[in-house]
Amino acid sequence: MAEKQKDQRQQEPQQSVIGKALITGFIAGILWSGLGTIAYYFNFTQVSPASFIFRSFWQTDWTGTWLAEVLAVVIIGILSLGTALLYYLTMKKLNGIWPGMLFGIALWAVVYLVLTPVFPAIPTFLDLNSDTWVTTGCLFILYGVFIGYSISYEYREFNETANSYSNEGRI
Known part of the structure; x- marks a missing residue:
């Protein structure tokens, strides 16, 4: 019976780590695309989330309305679940x-170098x-670091907790 409870404690957090990763992805998508919208309105970039999603x-x-921008930010948050x-x-x-930073750069390259033909509203x-390159590059790097660092931290915490549970039986 005690062995079954021990196994259950080790399996349950694993599911929550995936759940936390998905929540992290959604929040990252909302946060960084929201900042991208703000950067667009202050003319730091030529593209906005609505340019990709709707225009x-x-x-x-x-x-061209705020409603489109807000809906685009929410849709990017949902798409970010897959990225996470x-x-x-x-x-x-x-x-x-560094892994998150490289992940963000890779995403930026995919979006702006590979997928631009899919989005005709994007030049x-x-x-x-160059302002658009730098601003969007920085946003994607921050997005990647946010996702990468958060997910790696949760995974590492889970493994340390699981190891402490397995070491309890040896004491």
């Missing part, structure tokens, strides 16, 4: 700031100004 596919008046899951599955064991990489 590339619908050319209507409402896509990808990081969890591939890089959760890597500690430090090509060479047509964007």
Whole structure:
């Protein structure tokens, strides 16, 4: 009976680590795309979240409103669940700031170099100004560090807790 409870304690936190990773992804998507919207309105960047999500596919008046920006931020938060899951599955064991930073740079490169043909409202990489490159690059780096550091920390905490449970039986 005690062995079953011990196994249950070790399996239950693993599920919560994935859940925390997904929550981290959603919050990161909301936070950093929200800051991207603010950067767009202060002309630090030529693109906004609504440019990717709505203006590339619908050319209507409402896509230039605050409602479109807020909806785009929420949609990016939802899409960020997949990004966090990808990081969890591939890089959760890597500690430090560098893995998250490289993850953010890789995401930025995919979005701005590979996926630009999918989003016709976004100018090509060479047509964007240097302010957009720097601002969006920094936002993606911060996004990657936020996700990477948070997920790695939770994973490491889980393993330390699991190890302390397994060491309790040996004392």
